[in-house]
Amino acid sequence: MLYGIAAATTALLLAAVLTAMSRMPALRAGILDRRCRRPLPVLGGLAVVAVTCLVAWAGEWTGVARLGDGVARLLVAATVVAALGLVADVWRLRARVLVAGTAVAAACVVPYDETGVPGGMLAVGWIVFASLTFRGLDHADGLAGTVGVITAFGAGACAAAEVMDGLAVLLSVFAAALTGFLMHNWHPARVGLGACGSLFTGFLLSSAVVFTRAGYAIGPSAAVVFCLGAVAAADAVLVVLARLVARHPLLRRRPDHLAHRLRRLGMTPQGSVVLLGAGSFSSVLVGVLVHTGWTGGQAVLWVAGATLLAVLVLLRIPVQPPRRTESTQVTGHLRVRSG
Template sequence: MLYAIVAAALALALSAVLTALLRVPVLRLGVVDRRRQRPVPLSGGAAVVLATGLVACLGDWTGLAPLGDGIDRLLVSAVAVAALGLVADLWRLGTRLLLGGTAVAAVPVVPYAETGFVGGVLAVGWIVFVAVAFKGLDHADGPVGAVGMLAAFGAGACAASEVMDGLAMLLSVLAASLTGFLMHNWPPARAGLGAGGALFVGFLLAGALVVTRAGQGLVPSAGVLFALTAVASADAVLVLLSRRLAGRSLLRRGPDHLVHRLRKLGLTPQGATVLLGLGAGAGVLAGVLVQIGAAGEGRVLWVAAVVAIVVLALLRVPVYGPRRRPRVTSSQVRAQLRVRNG
């Protein structure tokens, strides 16, 4: 117990310090998020990955908190996904390549002996979905840090209830690292996670939850997993539905995420982050209560119902604006007249 407290404090301090120290070099290298009104350096991703990995490996190396069988493989795969995301931050990387690389990294993480082949394939798809959903949350100041921190605490509680001490320790260190990062990511943010950090967080959370719930029934497990990642999942579903209904490409960026719509309704950046944090906390609480047997499995249905209502309501908030008419050149007009006149 004492080491867990020390490890969490060390991870928090290390993440906060590294995020600040890396900020200036990252700015000079031009590794910034240009989707916001001002360039935000993406120093938080490296800080969270380094703090989580170093503290977890230190506990495993000293024997004070061994990661356990298969957990080291999960951490290595998450770091590999973070490296892939870092490449996407530095150079333009196709979304399909990013999805494919994340799926390949997820394959060795799933315990197929307990999930079965079909369940394993679904688990790989879900890990990729959650990783990409957390990447989408990093479009604004605050949400990815707040939501990720709460989800990591909840996932750690679930792992502890299954007596997976090494996994619980890893998740508590991740939660502490995200708390240190959130000190710099709170609106107005001085640092962001970037694709590398966001994919790392989502991948590690999803993979840990799959390992925790493996062998406990597909439908009940799906409910718990969804509840613990409800806000990130809702954001991804909202964006996909919105772009499909508007006839836009699913891969085309736009101001159509949860925070964008909440800002349209008049909330401040801080208010939107707090609201999403409250929503994430409610989902995490429901998932943990079901996991430990303190609430019935039907509790997660309430989470799903609330998410569906929120998504349908926010779909009505206009975010795209009128479509631009294509420019018609004079040569095109003359060509059309020639066709009409035969």
């Protein structure tokens, strides 16, 4: 307990300092989020990855908090995915390269002995999907970090319930590091998460959930997994449906994500993140309660219904301001990041 508190505190402070220090090198090297209308350095994700690995491996090396073979392999694979994301931040990479690299890393960490081959294949698909959706969730200041912290606490609670102490410590350290990063990422953000940090976040959290649900039936596991990733999944489904309906390319960046549409309703950047964070907390709480047996699986239907309703409602919100005409003058514009 004392080590967990000390490790989390150390991770938070180190991440806050390293994130601040990463700003100037990223600006000078031109490692910027090209989706923004203002230059936003994106080496903050690298700081989160470095601190998480440093603190977690310190516990492993000293023997104070052993990760275990499976968790250590998970952390190594997540770091490899983060490295792939860093390459994407510095040089543009095709989406299929990111998908293929993430799939290979996921295939190396899934515990097939407990999931079986069919379940393991589904787990690989989920990890890839979650990793990419977290990258898409990084479309507004503070959103990916906020949802990531909440999900990390939920996954950590599930790991603790399964007496996976190494995984629970890793997730607490990661949540603390992400919180330190959020000190600089809240609107107006001074540093971004980037593909490095967002892919690492999605991969680590989704793999951790797979570990905690290994050995359970596929149906109940899918319900818990959905609850823990409901906001990220809703954002991905909303974007895909909107672009298919509008016949826009799926991979072309557009301001049509969750936070963009909430901004079009008149919400502030901070308000939209708080609202989505509250939604994430509610769905994650249901997932934890279902996993621990405190409530029945019927509660997942409420989460699914609320998620579907939100997607359908927000799908009707226009994502572009009306064009200038002789009778209509646009008096303002929406300053958001597209992706």
